[in-house]
Amino acid sequence: MGLTIPKFQDLLKPMKGERDKLAAVREEFVSQWGVMGTQWGINRTMAQIHALLMTAPEAMSTDEVMEALEISRGNAHTNLKELVSWGLVRIVTRRGERKEYFEAEKDVWEIFRRITEQRKRRELDPALQVVERCAEETRGMQTKEGKDFHRQMGELQEFVAFASKMGDRVASLPHGKAMQLAMKLFG
Amino acid sequence: MGLTIPKFQDLLKPMKGERDKLAAVREEFVSQWGVMGTQWGINRTMAQIHALLMTAPEAMSTDEVMEALEISRGNAHTNLKELVSWGLVRIVTRRGERKEYFEAEKDVWEIFRRITEQRKRRELDPALQVVERCAEETRGMQTKEGKDFHRQMGELQEFVAFASKMGDRVASLPHGKAMQLAMKLFG
DNA sequence: TTGTGCTTTCAGTTATTTGTGAAACTTGGC
């Protein structure tokens, strides 16, 4: 029973199919992540670019992103910068080149931290201001309805402030610590 | 020094102003909560109705909601039902009456629990499916790029599954327990 | 079974968000 040594060519064969398959799965991921984005209240393109970069073997230029997703320069540019402002993507430059390349944060915990941070800043903090003002403006009211409203605002304020603080704390934990803590809680 | 007994009329006087003030503040709350809603990825009307009912002294009918927010019947109806499906509002009926009235959950922890539950169901679970499929489809790939992609999906899957479980656990805690736990964690 | 009071649906309209493409701007090298 001859132990045949496979030819180099044959070793390469499955890789050809693999590349196609991978490209297809990746495309599916990008597309689905875009759909998800819309449900998350994030725009489709931004989510798609994020998915694309998260699964990119190396940093991509604006033109590469435009081509991969078949979108305009303006659109690519706006959303890349938005991702940068969320801290989910960073700009890298190659020396000797003027072009900017974009690279996504790939560590899931880090991604989670950044998103938590931004959502807190964009969703919780403004809400807090609103309820604070409403609570303040109704302080000391005499009627039952006034008191009820004031109490409701007070409870809301307390809770949102609390959630906000929790967000900060959780997001400031390093990956390892966080998991450790979570395990202890919910084993 | 005559201890004057205030007339009934005079006792009532500040209440008049209070009512107006309260109505104004409440309107502001409803309006602002609506703006917030759009940023949260929830539609404005739904958020406004929620704010309105949260601060309503008693259950309101569709017509009352329509009038308060100056919106159409269809719009009011759709969003009220949507709020019911989120578990943030419940339908109550008064005996002898055919009309439905709507009443919001007012306990902040309960509101939080319901929102967490729904967001998990609507945002996390579908994401989980996507990454699971992508991880599955690239299992055992040989190329570096295939392996990298597979690992990335694996990490994402693990994390999302974990977050999903955490959501369940947190949302299943009663108010008291949750606070206790949070305090222990973050003093 | 018919009328009445209310709920639900939906085709068409309106508002809002997102995307395009080209022009304006910036920056560094010659």
Place this chain on the structure above:
DNA sequence: GCCAAGTTTCACAAATAACTGAAAGCACAA
């Protein structure tokens, strides 16, 4: 300075989401 490669902005167009109003549906009471 002036060109070239690249980035940024923005008026307008396209796509999507939300809302309206009216008609259809339903269920109970007479």
